[in-house]
Amino acid sequence: MHRPWLPRLAVLALAVPAAACTDSIRQSNPLAVNSPPPARREAGTTGCLLSYATGPGTGCAVTATVSPASPFMRQSSLSPVQMGPITIVFSGPVTNVRVSGSGAISCNHFVGALVGYDSAGTEIARQDLTLINPADCGADGVTFGAAAILPAGKQFRKVVIEPMSPFQFPVFNLTGNSTANYSLFFDQAADSTKIAFTSTPRANMRPSIHVSANPLCRRLTYVPQRRSYTVAITRGGAPVANTAVQLALTAVDESGGHVAHTGTRPLGSFTTGANANTTELTVTTDAQGRAQFPYEAPEYSGQYVITATVAGTPPKADTVTVSVNGLADLGTGTSWNLIGATAVHPDAHYGTATMRSALVELADSFHTRFTRRLEYNDVSLVQGGRFDIDGDWVDASHCDHRWGQGADLRTNDLTAAQTNYVRLKWARIDGTNSYLNEGSPVHYHLKTSR
Amino acid sequence: MLTKIFAVAAALLAAVPAAAQQAPAPGLDLDVRPTFQALPGGLLRATYVVANLSSSADSLWSFTVDAPAPAVSIAAPDADRWETGTMDHGATVASWGILEGMVGPGQQSPGLSYVAAGVPGIVQYRAVRWFPVPDGDESEPDPADSTAAPAPDPLAANTVSGSTVGIVPPPAGGTDVLAGRLGQLVAQACALGWIDNAGVCNSLQVKAVADADGLNDMLHELDAQRGKHVSDAAYSLLAGNARYLLEQL
Numbered sequence: 001m002h003r004p005w006l007p008r009l010a011v012l013a014l015a016v017p018a019a020a021c022t023d024s025i026r027q028s029n030p031l032a033v034n035s036p037p038p039a040r041r042e043a044g045t046t047g048c049l050l051s052y053a054t055g056p057g058t059g060c061a062v063t064a065t066v067s068p069a070s071p072f073m074r075q076s077s078l079s080p081v082q083m084g085p086i087t088i089v090f091s092g093p094v095t096n097v098r099v100s101g102s103g104a105i106s107c108n109h110f111v112g113a114l115v116g117y118d119s120a121g122t123e124i125a126r127q128d129l130t131l132i133n134p135a136d137c138g139a140d141g142v143t144f145g146a147a148a149i150l151p152a153g154k155q156f157r158k159v160v161i162e163p164m165s166p167f168q169f170p171v172f173n174l175t176g177n178s179t180a181n182y183s184l185f186f187d188q189a190a191d192s193t194k195i196a197f198t199s200t201p202r203a204n205m206r207p208s209i210h211v212s213a214n215p216l217c218r219r220l221t222y223v224p225q226r227r228s229y230t231v232a233i234t235r236g237g238a239p240v241a242n243t244a245v246q247l248a249l250t251a252v253d254e255s256g257g258h259v260a261h262t263g264t265r266p267l268g269s270f271t272t273g274a275n276a277n278t279t280e281l282t283v284t285t286d287a288q289g290r291a292q293f294p295y296e297a298p299e300y301s302g303q304y305v306i307t308a309t310v311a312g313t314p315p316k317a318d319t320v321t322v323s324v325n326g327l328a329d330l331g332t333g334t335s336w337n338l339i340g341a342t343a344v345h346p347d348a349h350y351g352t353a354t355m356r357s358a359l360v361e362l363a364d365s366f367h368t369r370f371t372r373r374l375e376y377n378d379v380s381l382v383q384g385g386r387f388d389i390d391g392d393w394v395d396a397s398h399c400d401h402r403w404g405q406g407a408d409l410r411t412n413d414l415t416a417a418q419t420n421y422v423r424l425k426w427a428r429i430d431g432t433n434s435y436l437n438e439g440s441p442v443h444y445h446l447k448t449s450r
Numbered sequence: 451m452l453t454k455i456f457a458v459a460a461a462l463l464a465a466v467p468a469a470a471q472q473a474p475a476p477g478l479d480l481d482v483r484p485t486f487q488a489l490p491g492g493l494l495r496a497t498y499v500v501a502n503l504s505s506s507a508d509s510l511w512s513f514t515v516d517a518p519a520p521a522v523s524i525a526a527p528d529a530d531r532w533e534t535g536t537m538d539h540g541a542t543v544a545s546w547g548i549l550e551g552m553v554g555p556g557q558q559s560p561g562l563s564y565v566a567a568g569v570p571g572i573v574q575y576r577a578v579r580w581f582p583v584p585d586g587d588e589s590e591p592d593p594a595d596s597t598a599a600p601a602p603d604p605l606a607a608n609t610v611s612g613s614t615v616g617i618v619p620p621p622a623g624g625t626d627v628l629a630g631r632l633g634q635l636v637a638q639a640c641a642l643g644w645i646d647n648a649g650v651c652n653s654l655q656v657k658a659v660a661d662a663d664g665l666n667d668m669l670h671e672l673d674a675q676r677g678k679h680v681s682d683a684a685y686s687l688l689a690g691n692a693r694y695l696l697e698q699l
């Protein structure tokens with residue numbers, strides 16, 4: 001139970017004879033009926049508290065440096081005397097700052113001010129303390145405390161409690177002394193700690209190429225696509241050095257046109273190399289609050305998510321799009337049929353503008369001459385990249401269906417004249433056209449150079 | 451004068467891109483015989499008979515000539531057996547392809563004709579021997595990788611090219627300009643070997659002037675030398691342009 005009258009007795013203790021003082025106060029102000037605010041956290045806040053009663057710990061992620069450190073959060077003309085301002089510097093931005101004093105102060109003089117500063121040290125708010133309960137003043141003109149609230153919506157990196165003035169004041173022809181023991185309530189600002197990603201380059205990444213054992217792909221060599229990342233940690237705009245940042249890789253489900261696959265999806269790697277597969281990594285920030293790491297794209301296009309986690313801070317994610325840009329759906333037409341859709345690759349007719357135009361021109365001319373539709377099987381997936389026909393992240397037979405420049409044409413039911421027609425037309429259409437005889441069922445693999 | 455003519459011819463030959471010169475035939479040894487027929491409205495019909503000489507090892511599959519004057523019509527000699535095209539890699543051409551029954555060694559094609567507005571000019575032709583579809587190799591490198599070697603084009607490896615006479619847009623300029631152009635064509639025909647006698651080259655060169663008498667003399671000489679020292683290609687080229695110049699006088 002707080003007993004406000006006890007400090008009010010003390011306020012006069014060094015100034016007047018004890019018997020006279022206590023009598024006088026008891027007569028003039030028998031009991032302070034109101035209590036000062038309790039030093040506890042309030043509902044609806046992040047619960048930061050800095051109090052004479054609880055010491056320098058704030059109880060939240062933001063720490064505070066109080067000057068003077070002793071006596072702690074106190075202004076008084078009584079021992080221990082501390083009549084200067086109290087300066088509180090926070091480790092990060094805070095909001096909803098409120099101060100409440102407990103002790104004995106004059107009802108009739110300036111009882112102090114609470115001043116807020118931003119991270120640049122600029123004063124951005126000032127509020128004079130006001131008596132918590134003016135009705136408590138009574139005949140002696142003394143009350144237990146004053147309080148102030150800084151405007152909401154602002155973020156502060158420093159607050160100063162300016163002292164009351166004067167500290168000593170007349171009380172029933174005696175000299176009274178002021179004492180205020182403070183509790184400072186505040187919330188940690190939502191963005192107190194920030195995680196930011198920067199990368200070079202920033203645009204979409206092309207898929208990497210890995211060497212394949214498939215004889216159809218024997219000319220492929222390891223061609224990595226890499227990006228350099230920097231993760232920066234700041235708190236209240238200031239860099240946070242020597243902090244561990246945990247990185248993790250995931251993929252957006254079904255991205256890149258890969259649906260319901262078996263096996264484990266390659267995600268790329270935080271380390272480099274043909275066989276690198278580092279999907280979790282911990283880095284430590286330097287003096288500038290930064291840490292760098294590489295990211296090497298997988299062969300499979302899609303959306304990949306890099307998540308950075310720092311203790312006590314919400315994770316930050318950055319989505320990397322691995323894609324062959326410029327691909328579009330061939331779509332349906334009156335002179336061709338799209339075939340080959342599967343449960344694991346339901347949409348596989350994406351090509352470059354050159355390829356799409358060539359396929360349309362070929363089919364239209366073929367239909368004009370032979371009055372039948374061509375049947376186009378796989379081209380590329382929606383964002384290109386490696387096309388694992390079997391949906392297992394392993395199959396590699398479609399190695400030229402990565403760039404939107406390779407398309408399969410079913411030919412097993414075409415006549416010799418019709419296949420010759422296809423070859424002759426395709427050879428004229430665009431670029432360095434080519435065609436290959438493949439597989440089961442027999443089909444041509446049509447290629448364009450763009 | 452003869453020396454001068456050969457010097458001009460050599461300079462022109464040097465200016466011809468390497469790709470436009472006769473390339474070693476991958477099994478094809480051809481004789482391309484162009485003829486031209488003037489049509490109303492400034493149109494010209496070019497007809498090619500492509501002889502696949504008995505020295506060839508392979509069958510002729512397609513024949514394409516550049517068409518700087520775009521074709522207004524093109525004919526397939528046999529619609530069931532042949533197909534045609536007028537664009538190749540975005541350029542205007544006249545192209546004929548065989549769907550069935552290739553032109554084997556010792557055989558020749560029927561007349562392959564197209565019509566365009568223009569005059570005879572030297573153009574390039576490309577002929578493809580029939581070859582089976584290559585077996586699969588899908589290992590295409592990233593086309594964005596400038597250091598990666600492009601995949602070989604099987605079509606290019608089975609194509610021969612050379613010079614022949616086609617239809618080019620009517621030349622601009624006055625009669626003196628046209629006469630100068632005619633002289634250059636004489637020099638080019640000689641350099642290409644379409645006129646195989648230096649004396650004939652010299653004689654034709656001096657007749658390439660903006661004068662009706664000279665031009666008529668040139669036509670008479672071409673008629674006389676056709677099939678002797680003047681090939682069908684040279685005859686078509688020079689006679690067509692001499693007549694065009696005569697019409698402008």
